[in-house]
Amino acid sequence: MAELSELLPVEAVRLDVRAADWRGAVRAAGDLLAATGAGTEAYTTEMIDNLVANGPYIVVAPGFAFAHARPSRAVLRTGMAWVRLAEPVEFGHAANDPVDLVVGLAARDASEHTAALAALARLLGDPATAAALRAARTPEELIAVVGGGGTKYETRTQTQTHKILTVCGNGLGTSLFLKNTLEQVLDRWGWTPYVTVEATDTISAKGKASEAVAILTSGEIARTLGDVGVPVKVVADFTSTGEVDGVLRDTYDVSGTDGSGAVATGSGGTGRDMTGSGMTGSGGSE
Numbered sequence: 207m208a209e210l211s212e213l214l215p216v217e218a219v220r221l222d223v224r225a226a227d228w229r230g231a232v233r234a235a236g237d238l239l240a241a242t243g244a245g246t247e248a249y250t251t252e253m254i255d256n257l258v259a260n261g262p263y264i265v266v267a268p269g270f271a272f273a274h275a276r277p278s279r280a281v282l283r284t285g286m287a288w289v290r291l292a293e294p295v296e297f298g299h300a301a302n303d304p305v306d307l308v309v310g311l312a313a314r315d316a317s318e319h320t321a322a323l324a325a326l327a328r329l330l331g332d333p334a335t336a337a338a339l340r341a342a343r344t345p346e347e348l349i350a351v352v353g354g355g356g357t358k359y360e361t362r363t364q365t366q367t368h369k370i371l372t373v374c375g376n377g378l379g380t381s382l383f384l385k386n387t388l389e390q391v392l393d394r395w396g397w398t399p400y401v402t403v404e405a406t407d408t409i410s411a412k413g414k415a416s417e418a419v420a421i422l423t424s425g426e427i428a429r430t431l432g433d434v435g436v437p438v439k440v441v442a443d444f445t446s447t448g449e450v451d452g453v454l455r456d457t458y459d460v461s462g463t464d465g466s467g468a469v470a471t472g473s474g475g476t477g478r479d480m481t482g483s484g485m486t487g488s489g490g491s492e
């Protein structure tokens with residue numbers, strides 16, 4: 207799988223770009239994808255159409271929008287673009303507006319860029335690194351920060367007991383951000399052997415809901431999904447391990463933050479009995 211530094215060349219980075227509105231911001235990212243041979247002008251239109259159709263769910267964290275669309279003939283190769291705005295613009299997201307950083311993705315399939323997205327989520331989820339990225343004075347300086355934080359992310363193959371779905375409109379962009387953050391929390395809790403996380407799109411999620419104990423997504427996608435028979439939990443900041451930790455506690459009815467060894471035996475609103483799953487502990491408190 208490709209690393210972040212391989213998908214984001216220095217030529218695909220523009221800093222202090224002026225955009226009149228969210229369309230202009232997304233178009234700036236699309237123009238870079240086209241200029242670096244990752245997509246065509248048609249793909250830029252597809253990214254904008256995705257936002258119009260599904261709402262501002264691509265604003266996955268405060269100030270950060272992850273612009274993308276489904277794989278299509280308009281994608282020439284998998285690549286990314288980075289646009290830092292001179293002045294923030296509104297995307298219409300209740301919790302995470304205004305946006306001053308837009309990262310664009312053109313993906314040929316749903317797997318080639320998984321490692322890069324995991325690395326990007328970890329970078330933006332670290333306050334010090336996120337601040338360094340926003341303070342970078344040149345594209346070269348920004349790429350140096352990105353290169354210092356990019357690590358390969360291997361898919362887990364353990365046998366799991368439960369499944370949680372992370373859902374976005376296309377199943378290959380923002381849902382992977384949320385998947386990575388959730389997996390970090392599960393690692394910290396020591397629950398990785400018992401829970402698998404699958405990123406998927408809205409259509410597939412409706413068919414897969416019966417396999418899951420819960421769905422994590424944005425408010426916009428939650429409204430699109432409606433009642434799917436399992437709890438749908440809304441996350442505002444897809445890069446916040448603290449917020450996802452709270453959602454996971456609510457899902458599994460886990461309380462306690464002092465490492466006291468409380469046992470998760472309730473259904474947590476999932477309708478599933480957790481007893482005997484092997485999932486114990488206070489939620490991996492530090």
